[in-house]
Amino acid sequence: MSEDPRAAPLRTAVIVGSTRETRAGDGIGRWFAALAAGRDDHEVDLLDLAAWEFPARRTDTPDAAVTAFTRRLARADGFVVVTPEYNRSFPAALKQAVDYGFDEWQAKPVAFVSYGYRWAGRYAVEQLRSVFTELHAVTLRDGLHLDLRDNAPDGADSGDHADGTAFPGDAAAEDRHRVAHRMLDRLSWWGLTLREGRAARPYVG
Incomplete structure (x- = not known):
């Protein structure tokens, strides 16, 4: 018998999209990954783009880093993208990483x-x-949006604690935790529903 797709936790890839030397994203990403990993319905894989040595130019044959990265994407049932806003857009490094995949994102x-x-x-x-x-991915309507004017992480200390006491750790922490868990509830619903759908019939891309 095949494994019931509803039985296992959602394999959730948390992707940290900033690669700047001084960034808030690493702390925020670790904080969020720890929060998600503390739940029973998510199995978390943290992918920090700053740790990946991607090629400087795109070639027709993917190198080892690109292949390893897309395999991690393929394994995931759902994704959380942690992104800054640079000049009203998202980082070039994140766009490069997203473009390495195609089928890996579909119907997730x-x-x-x-x-x-x-x-x-x-x-x-x-x-x-x-x-x-x-x-062909499905984006969730509501996300978690952090204003650094109110929640400025303190360099490398931001998000170092798995319980989230370093970031976010001010008076608004309870509200952010509530929003984060609500988003993870919905990600779990969509992820399990689409995983069951892909198991029942191939997606028509």
């Missing part, structure tokens, strides 16, 4: 954790929605 849900100043990364998310729509 994508949620967003964004951060920035004033608009908290919402412009980056809106542009990412159109990219993932082109890749």
Whole structure:
């Protein structure tokens, strides 16, 4: 008998999209990955793009790093993209990484954790929605948006604690946890539903 696709936790890839030397994304990404990993319905795979040595130019034959990265994408049932907003858009490194996959994204849900100043990364998310729509992915309506004016992480200390006490750790932490868990509830619903669908019949791409 084949394994019931509803039995296993959702394999959730958390992708940290910033590769800048000084960035808030690594701390935010670790904080969110730890929060998701503390649940019974998500099996978390943290993919920090700063740790990947991708080629400087795209070649017809993928190298070992690209192959390893796309295999991790293929294994995932759903995704959380952690993105900053740079000049009302998202980082070039994130676009490069997204473009390495195609079939790996199809018929899978994508949620967003964004951060920035004033608009908290919402412009980056809106542009990412159109990219993932082109890749036949399903984007969640509501995400987690962090305004760094209110929640400025302190360099390398941001998000170092698995319980989230370093970031976010101010008076609004309870509300952010609530929003994050609500988003993960919906990601789990979409991820399990689409996983069952892919198991029942191949997606028509």
